[in-house]
Amino acid sequence: MDPIKNPFSPGAGSPPPELVGREPVLEQARILLGRTLAGRSEKSLLLTGLRGVGKTVLLNEIQRMASASGYRTIEVEAHEDKHMGPLLAPSLRRLLYDLDRLAGAGDKVKRGLAVLRSFISGIKLTVGEVDIGLDIEPERGVADSGDLEIDLPILFMAVAEAAAERKSAIALLIDEVQYFNQKELGALIMAMHKVQQRQLPLVLIGAGLPILPGLAGESKSYAERLFSFPPVGALAEADANKALQDPAQAAGVSFDTAALAEIFRMTQGYPYFLQEWGYQTWNRAVDSPIRVDVVTGATHDVIRRLDENFFRVRFDRLTPSEKKFLRAMAELGPESHRTGDIAAKMSVQVNSLGPVRAKLIRKGMIYSPAHGEMAFTVPLFDEFMRRAIPDFNHSGH
Template sequence: MEELLNPFSPGAGSPPPDLAGRDPLLAKAKLMLGRVKSGRNEQSMMLVGLRGVGKTVLLNRIRSLAEEEGYSIVMIEATESRRLPEALNPALRQVLFQLDSMAGVNDKVKRGLRVLRSFVGSVRMTVSEVEFGLDIDPEIGTADSGDLEADLSEVVAALGEAAQARKRAVAIIVDELQYLSETEMSALIMAQHRVSQRQLPVVLVGAGLPQLVGLAGRSKSYAERLFTYPKVGALSDTDAAAALQGPASEQGVEFTVEALAEIVRVTKGYAYFLQEWGYQCWNLATASPIGFEVVVQATAASIQKLDESFFRVRFDRLTPREKEYMRAIAHMGNGAQRSGDIADCLGVKVQSSAPLRSGLIKKGMIYSPAHGDTAFTVPLFDEFMRRTMPDWQPKF
C-alpha cells in the first residue's frame, strides 16, 4: 500500500489520527477551562501514567482546547538538568509581553512584567538585559526574597491579575513533572493555591509518571484537594481496535477481526505501541484487508525497532549497577516486584540496594505502585530486558 498515505504516526508526543478512548478526560479538561475562564473555581489537573500512554499528546490537545477558549499558554517540559525557574521564565515573559501588546496601557500588566523582572534577579538566572528589556525595572520587595515558594507565588499571582485585567485566562502546562524537586513542586503547588484562593483565571495542567502523585503529596498536604489526578492508561480492547480501524477506514483500508485482536494482544492496548504496530502493518501489507499474517510480520519489525530505539535509549543511560538492578526485576517475572526480593535476587541487603532504586526512580525508569513494590515505568520493558539477557542468572 502507499506508504505516503500511512495514517499512523509513532513518535514522542506525535498526535495519533484518532484519540480513541480519551473523550471523557478531554471533556473534564474543557469543563475546567470553561469554569476558570468564567471566574469560577475548579480543581486543576495532573495526568498520571506510564511511558507511551499518550500523556504528552493529551497535554497538547488540552493546550489546543485552552487556545480555543482564549487562554494564553505557558507550556514547558521539566528536565533533570534545568531548574524550574529557568524553564518557566521565557514562557512567562512571552505571555506578559503578549498581554502588554494588546490595545491600551494596563497597570496590572506593567506590574506583572516588573514582578517577573524581580523574580529573574532573585533566582540569579542568566538573562541578558537586552533580551529581557532594558526599560523594565524590578518591583522592589516583590518576588525577590530568594525563597522559591514565596517568589513564584507572587509571579503567578501577578500574571493572573494581568490576565484578568485583559479579560483573558492563563493555562500553565508542565510535562514530565516527576523531574521536579520537592521544593520546586511545592512552589508550583503553592502558586496555584494562591491564584485559586483569589479566584484569578489561572489553571495548572501537568503530566508525569506515577510517582508524581506521591511527589505532590509530600510537597504539599493540600495538593490532593487542589488537583485531580486522572490516570492515563492502556486503552480498552474496543478503543484500541477503534484507534487502528478508524484511521485505516478513512483511507479505504480494513483490518480483519483476527488482525485487530492480535495487535491488541501484543501491544496490551498501549497508545504508542498501537501506532507502531499500525504503522508497520500498513507498510508491510500489499492490499486490504490487513490480515493476521501481516500482523505477525509487523510484530517482528516493531519489536526490532523498539529494541533499537524506544527501549535501548533508556537502558543505555543507566550505570552498570543500575542495569543489574533492572535485570533482576525483569528476571523475576511480569508486574511489580518486592524491593526485598529484588535485593535477594542480587545477593545484597535491601539497605545497600536502596540508593540504586532511588536513582532509577529519579531517572523515571521505575516507580513504586505500592509501598515496597517496584515496577517499570515503560510498558513491555520487562520483555525487552529478557530478550537481551537470555543467559543472565540471579546472584543468590
C-alpha cells in the first residue's frame, strides 16, 4: 500500500491514528480537571506502565483536554541527571509572566514571582545549575532554604494562589516521574498535599514506570490517599484489532481476521508493537484485505527495526555486568523472577548482585513487581536479549 498514506505511527510519543481502549483513564482525567476547576478536591493522577504502552501519548491527550477546558499547562520530562528544581523553574517563570499579562487586580502574581526568585536562589545553593533572570526582588526567608521538601510546597501554593487570583488554573504534566530521587518525589507529594488541602487550582498528572506507586509510598506513606495510579498496559484483543482495523479502513484498506490474529499473537497487544507491525505490514501489502502471509512476511523487518531502535538504544546504555544480569533473566523467560534464581543462573551469590540490580532499576530497565522479584520494564525484552547475546553459556557469566 502507498507508504505516504500509511496511518500507523510507531515512535516514542507519536500520536496513534486512534487512541483505543483508554476511555477509563481519560474519563478519570476529565473528572479531575472538572472538579479542580470547580474548587473541589480530587486525587492527582500518576499513570503507570511499561515502556511503549502509550503513557506519553495519554499525557499529551490530557494536556489538550486541560488546555481546552481553560487550564494553563506545564509539560516537563524528568531525567536521570536533572534535578527537579531546575526542571520546573523555567516553566513556572513563563507561566507566572503569562498570568501577569492577564487582566485582574491583586498582588498574588507578583508575590508568586518573588517566591520563585527566592526558590531559585535556594536551589542555586544546593545544585548550582540554575540561572534564570527575574527582575523582581526575592521574598527573603521564603522557599529559599534549599530543602526541597520545605521550599516546593511554598512555591506551589504561591503559584496556585496566583492562578486562582487571575481566575485561571494550572495543569502540571510530568513524564518519567520515576527518575526523581526520593527527596524530590517526597517534595512533590508534600506540595500537592498542601495544594489539595487548600483546594487551589493546580493539578498534577504524571506518568512513569510501574515502580512509581512503590516509590511514592516509600517516600510518603500518605501518597496513596493523594494520588490515583491508573495502570496503562497492553490492549485486549478486541481493542488491539480496532487499533489496526479502524485506521486502515479509514484509508480504504482492511486486515482479514487471520492477519489480525497473527499480529495480536506477535505483539501481545502492546501499543508500540501494534503500530510497528501495522506500519510494516501496510507497506508490504499489495492489495486489500491484507492477509496473514503479508504479516508473517513483515515480521522479520519489524523485529529488525525494533532491535535497531526500541531495544538497542536501551541495550547500548548498559555495562557488561548489567548485560550479563539481563541475559540471565532472559534465560529464565519473560515473566518476573526471584533474584535468587537469577543469581543461581549466573552461578553467583545473591548479595553480590545488589549493586548491579540497583543500577538497572535506576536506569529503568527492570523493576520489582512484587517483593524479591524482578521483571523487565520493556515488553519482549527477554527475546531481544537472547537475539543480542545468542549463546548464554558464552556470555561470560
